[in-house]
């Protein structure tokens with residue numbers, strides 16, 4: 503999430519459509535989330551809130567990021583241009599300067615929100631077995647003891663919920679016909695490393711229940727160029743202490759289990775926050791079109807990898823879910839508000855209440871890419887179709903660029 507395109511939360515007010523039939527749109531982007539979700543058939547994952555969203559939505563089962571790195575992936579899907587066109591492949595370049603001053607999906611009208619406690623991202627706050635605090639990758643925490651007394655995704659959720667209430671008119675009363683539609687994009691940091699999450703989420707995944715990756719060995723004959731040595735893990739104190747050999751590892755099995763446990767726990771934590779957000783959205787603006795994506799995947803020990811970066815399936819495949827009452831469930835769509843199926847009251851802070859719904863999502867197994875997101879949302883919002891990019895990416899750049907440096 504180091505890139506500047508990804509705003510933790512930003513809001514766009516579509517203009518000139520007062521009183522129209524245009525829908526509200528909520529875009530949820532989860533950083534480094536591969537489909538470790540119940541609704542994607544992961545039997546270990548406990549993600550009841552995202553599953554409940556999926557049950558009312560279309561789940562794209564073969565969706566892929568354009569590149570397994572946050573900056574290039576987000577620059578790509580938020581402008582609907584492939585990295586071959588943007589020619590932005592790193593997380594440091596500012597996309598408006600480097601790729602082109604394009605119109606982006608969240609061309610915002612409000613100041614983006616950045617959760618203050620993200621400033622402590624790399625602080626030594628992870629309790630080690632020695633009883634002192636470290637900069638570990640595996641980082642279950644007691645939230646109240648954290649600097650600022652919170653965590654970024656908790657702050658982002660609170661902010662988003664209060665923004666929605668404000669939009670609804672300052673009260674928690676459902677507005678049947680909002681005068682003006684909104685576009686709200688909410689970004690979640692977890693399960694991006696460090697795997698920092700409220701420690702009670704560990705209860706969902708006893709370490710003995712966490713399996714290792716089934717194919718956890720270096721592929722025979724792997725060309726070095728296809729390998730990423732997961733340097734962003736190695737400098738962390740818990741990994742450094744394991745003396746893992748460079749560049750191929752492997753991590754010892756006991757620690758591989760901890761990282762996998764941490765990733766799942768961080769995902770359940772994010773799911774619980776998304777549950778809070780969706781409860782508010784469904785109460786105040788139940789007709790909202792909701793798009794839910796991960797920006798790319800992450801290898802959890804498959805091929806001996808612990809990272810994004812690669813072009814392996816686990817690093818490029820993403821969850822991609824779109825809920826649109828008006829189309830997905832046509833039978834209930836006409837009066838989606840009154841016939842909205844009741845969401846189960848799930849609170850993951852009390853893990854035992856976690857259950858998943860019996861309803862089934864509509865699954866689509868055709869190939870889908872994150873560059874499809876932008877034109878799809880434009881279409882669903884009833885806006886004029888986006889112009890096609892010219893075939894030749896160079897002429898595309900000269901046609902579409904505004905101020906180019």
Ligand SMILES: *[C@@H]1O[C@H](CO)[C@@H](O)[C@H](O)[C@H]1NC(C)=O
Pocket residue numbers: 743744745
């Ligand atoms: C790692 O190497 C250091 C220094 O050589 C050594 O003190 C430590 O015991 C090693 N740790 C493991 C887990 O092998």
Ligand SMILES: *[C@@H]1O[C@H](CO)[C@@H](O)[C@H](O)[C@H]1NC(C)=O
Pocket residue numbers: 828829832835836
């Ligand atoms: C539902 O589907 C029917 C037939 O495809 C179509 O005519 C109708 O407009 C749809 N309703 C909504 C609300 O999209």
Ligand SMILES: *[C@@H]1O[C@H](CO)[C@@H](O)[C@H](O)[C@H]1NC(C)=O
Pocket residue numbers: 598599603904905906
């Ligand atoms: C992009 O274009 C806008 C509108 O013309 C301009 O205000 C902004 O400074 C440009 N940004 C860059 C980085 O060129």
